[in-house]
Amino acid sequence: MNPHTHFLSQNKILQERALKFAREAAQQPDAKDRQPTCIIGFRLAYENYGIDASFVREVLSLRAFTPLPGLPPFILGITNIRGQIRSIVDLKILFDLSQKGLPDNNKLLLIHNREMEFGILADEITGTSEEILEDIHPTISTLSPIQASYIQGITKNRMIILNASKLLSDSQLLIR
Amino acid sequence: MKPTIGLKIGSGLGLALLAITIIGSSAYRNTSNLTQAMEDVDHSHRVIESLERLLSTLKDAETGQRGFVISGDNTYLDPYISALSRIDQHLQSLRELTKDSTEQQQKLQSLTPLIQERLSTLNTMIENRREVNGGDKLKQIALMDKGKVVMDAIRTGIGELISEESILLDKRSETTAKNAYSTQLTILISTIVSFIVLSFATAWLTRNISNPLKEITHVAEAIANADLNTSVTIYSREDEIGKLSKAFFRMNRSLQRMAKQVQQIAMNDLTLEIRPISESDQLGHALHTMVNNLRSANKEVSEGISILVTSAKEILVAASQVTSNAVETGTAIAQTSTTVEEVKQTAHLSSQKATYVSDSAQKAALIAHEGRASVEASIHEMKRIHTQMDLINESVVKLSEQSQTIGEIITAVNNLAEQSNLLAVNAAIEAAKAGDRGRGFAVVAQEIKSLAEQSKQATAQVRVLLGDIQKSTTSAVMVTEQGSKAVETGMHQTIAAGESIRLLADSITEASQAATQIAVSSQQQLVGTDQVAMAIESIKKASMQNVSGTRQTETAAQSLHELGQRLQKLVENFKL
Numbered sequence: 001m002n003p004h005t006h007f008l009s010q011n012k013i014l015q016e017r018a019l020k021f022a023r024e025a026a027q028q029p030d031a032k033d034r035q036p037t038c039i040i041g042f043r044l045a046y047e048n049y050g051i052d053a054s055f056v057r058e059v060l061s062l063r064a065f066t067p068l069p070g071l072p073p074f075i076l077g078i079t080n081i082r083g084q085i086r087s088i089v090d091l092k093i094l095f096d097l098s099q100k101g102l103p104d105n106n107k108l109l110l111i112h113n114r115e116m117e118f119g120i121l122a123d124e125i126t127g128t129s130e131e132i133l134e135d136i137h138p139t140i141s142t143l144s145p146i147q148a149s150y151i152q153g154i155t156k157n158r159m160i161i162l163n164a165s166k167l168l169s170d171s172q173l174l175i176r
Numbered sequence: 177m178k179p180t181i182g183l184k185i186g187s188g189l190g191l192a193l194l195a196i197t198i199i200g201s202s203a204y205r206n207t208s209n210l211t212q213a214m215e216d217v218d219h220s221h222r223v224i225e226s227l228e229r230l231l232s233t234l235k236d237a238e239t240g241q242r243g244f245v246i247s248g249d250n251t252y253l254d255p256y257i258s259a260l261s262r263i264d265q266h267l268q269s270l271r272e273l274t275k276d277s278t279e280q281q282q283k284l285q286s287l288t289p290l291i292q293e294r295l296s297t298l299n300t301m302i303e304n305r306r307e308v309n310g311g312d313k314l315k316q317i318a319l320m321d322k323g324k325v326v327m328d329a330i331r332t333g334i335g336e337l338i339s340e341e342s343i344l345l346d347k348r349s350e351t352t353a354k355n356a357y358s359t360q361l362t363i364l365i366s367t368i369v370s371f372i373v374l375s376f377a378t379a380w381l382t383r384n385i386s387n388p389l390k391e392i393t394h395v396a397e398a399i400a401n402a403d404l405n406t407s408v409t410i411y412s413r414e415d416e417i418g419k420l421s422k423a424f425f426r427m428n429r430s431l432q433r434m435a436k437q438v439q440q441i442a443m444n445d446l447t448l449e450i451r452p453i454s455e456s457d458q459l460g461h462a463l464h465t466m467v468n469n470l471r472s473a474n475k476e477v478s479e480g481i482s483i484l485v486t487s488a489k490e491i492l493v494a495a496s497q498v499t500s501n502a503v504e505t506g507t508a509i510a511q512t513s514t515t516v517e518e519v520k521q522t523a524h525l526s527s528q529k530a531t532y533v534s535d536s537a538q539k540a541a542l543i544a545h546e547g548r549a550s551v552e553a554s555i556h557e558m559k560r561i562h563t564q565m566d567l568i569n570e571s572v573v574k575l576s577e578q579s580q581t582i583g584e585i586i587t588a589v590n591n592l593a594e595q596s597n598l599l600a601v602n603a604a605i606e607a608a609k610a611g612d613r614g615r616g617f618a619v620v621a622q623e624i625k626s627l628a629e630q631s632k633q634a635t636a637q638v639r640v641l642l643g644d645i646q647k648s649t650t651s652a653v654m655v656t657e658q659g660s661k662a663v664e665t666g667m668h669q670t671i672a673a674g675e676s677i678r679l680l681a682d683s684i685t686e687a688s689q690a691a692t693q694i695a696v697s698s699q700q701q702l703v704g705t706d707q708v709a710m711a712i713e714s715i716k717k718a719s720m721q722n723v724s725g726t727r728q729t730e731t732a733a734q735s736l737h738e739l740g741q742r743l744q745k746l747v748e749n750f751k752l
Binding site for chain 1: 605
């Protein structure tokens with residue numbers, strides 16, 4: 001790729017991005033009857049994440065877990081929650097986040113839909129908040145394809161909203 | 177062939193020998209002739225004697241027979257019987273004696289039957305006498321006549337033989353006498369001749385050999401008496417005498433030459449060169465070696481003397497130096513004597529000081545004893561402080577344990593707050609599930625959550641405070657520990673100080689004793705210094721004597737130097 005074509009491609013990306021932001025601003029006025037959604041906030045690798053509360057069954061402290069052999073690295077293991085066995089997914093490995101520092105990492109968000117139910121590790125549960133989902137920014141283009149597919153958008157408070165239904169239905173996370 | 181002395185003497189002696197041989201041989205020959213002649217004479221005598229004996233024996237037989245015939249007595253028969261046997265013997269001996277002459281033999285042979293016949297006649301007469309008493313007289317007479325004839329024939333034969341032999345005897349006697357005479361003559365003549373010849377030879381030899389030898393002997397005696405001025409006659413002869421005289425002449429000359437050389441040497445002239453005449457010239461070699469040795473010895477002596485002169489000069493210089501040194505030494509010793517006097521004063525002073533030091537040391541020992549007592553008191557105090565520190569330490573440790581318990585409680589409270597928080601979140605979730613009806617519950621949950629947050633913050637503050645307390649207690653524990661250790665160290669140091677003070681006290685006691693000893697020693701030193709002063713005084717005297725001695729040495733060196741110079745002059749007399 002010669003420098004000229006590189007410059008052209010950069011220009012193209014910038015034009016598209018500008019167009020996109022302009023369209024979003026134009027869309028804002030006709031969102032009157034928008035319902036706020038309850039979001040459960042948590043911290044992961046010093047970042048704020050959020051997930052729709054309707055997919056969350058409960059939050060709890062992870063007291064103990066059992067690692068299992070032969071699993072992909074992002075599956076930490078299994079744990080017993082009131083008599084039911086649930087698997088634990090470590091999003092830090094899945095999202096390829098840095099592992100540096102020693103976060104608490106002992107909280108568990110139990111997410112579910114009708115077919116699936118599993119736990120997501122979190123460093124800390126920050127609490128609940130009301131967000132209007134239409135107001136959030138869609139995913140940013142600098143993310144990797146994997147991250148992009150699980151992220152719904154980012155709020156003005158710089159909270160990354162995870163796409164819970166996508167997470168629950170993703171064949172990648174399915175263990176057979 | 178040269179006529180040597182040996183030859184001359186030999187010829188003289190040979191002459192003598194020849195004369196003796198001639199005389200001896202002629203004498204021998206004459207003597208043997210004489211002996212032979214004498215023997216012949218003797219032989220003739222014996223022949224004559226035998227013939228006469230034969231005749232007489234026959235006469236004996238006849239005589240016996242006659243006696244018997246006349247008397248008839250048997251006793252007259254004895255000469256007859258003995259004559260019978262003797263006649264044969266005489267005949268036999270006659271035959272032996274006349275072997276040299278055939279003529280005589282033949283005559284004897286012709287005589288023998290006559291004798292037999294005579295004997296048989298005699299026998300017949302005897303038989304006849306015996307047969308008849310008185311016998312037949314006629315027969316007897318006939319027989320007597322016959323017997324006389326035979327007897328005469330026998331007498332004639334024997335007489336012839338005797339006369340022949342007598343003639344022979346005379347002839348032989350004459351020859352003998354002639355021989356004896358010639359022998360005497362020969363001996364006489366030859367003796368006279370040899371006497372003359374030998375006298376001449378002796379005279380000649382004496383003149384030729386003895387006189388020159390006498391002369392040479394005279395010269396040899398003179399040489400033996402070391403007189404070399406005798407003139408030697410030279411015989412111009414080729415024999416030993418000539419050679420001897422020449423040799424003597426040469427000997428005398430070489431001896432004179434040697435004497436001259438020796439005289440030269442005696443005159444201190446060593447420049448002459450002596451050449452040995454031959455390899456075996458011992459005297460020449462000896463002189464040669466002597467001159468060489470004298471030369472080298474003289475050279476060495478000369479060198480030695482020059483060294484001696486130099487050395488004597490050096491010794492003289494050294495001796496004068498030694499003298500001046502001895503004088504200096506004397507001065508130095510006088511100074512030393514003064515110094516020793518000063519030292520004596522100093523020793524006196526130091527003795528006083530030593531006594532003072534001894535007193536001070538005793539006082540110091542007393543003070544050290546007191547110091548030891550105070551150190552023991554301080555050790556006691558330190559032990560008490562140590563006990564107190566231990567108590568403080570225990571209290572602080574207890575405080576630390578209690579703050580630990582508080583920390584655990586805080587953790588439990590914190591856990592409670594955490595779970596309350598989670599509960600609040602879960603309540604909010606449940607409220608969200610309830611929709612609009614759960615809104616009120618959501619508010620409550622929010623409140624619970626904020627309470628939980630607050631309690632969490634409070635526990636955090638308490639934790640911070642507790643952390644500070646814990647830090648303080650920890651540092652207090654450490655400080656107490658350090659204090660305790662410091663007290664312990666202090667105690668140890670105090671004990672060590674006590675030990676040091678004890679040692680110090682001991683040392684001071686020893687020092688005190690030592691000081692006393694020093695005092696005593698310095699007293700002795702004082703006495704010693706006195707003795708040294710006396711010794712120095714005697715050294716002073718000795719050094720004065722030394723000075724006079726060295727002066728004498730100097731004089732001796734001076735004379736030695738002069739002697740060396742004299743010797744040098746003496747050696748310079750030799751011509752090299």
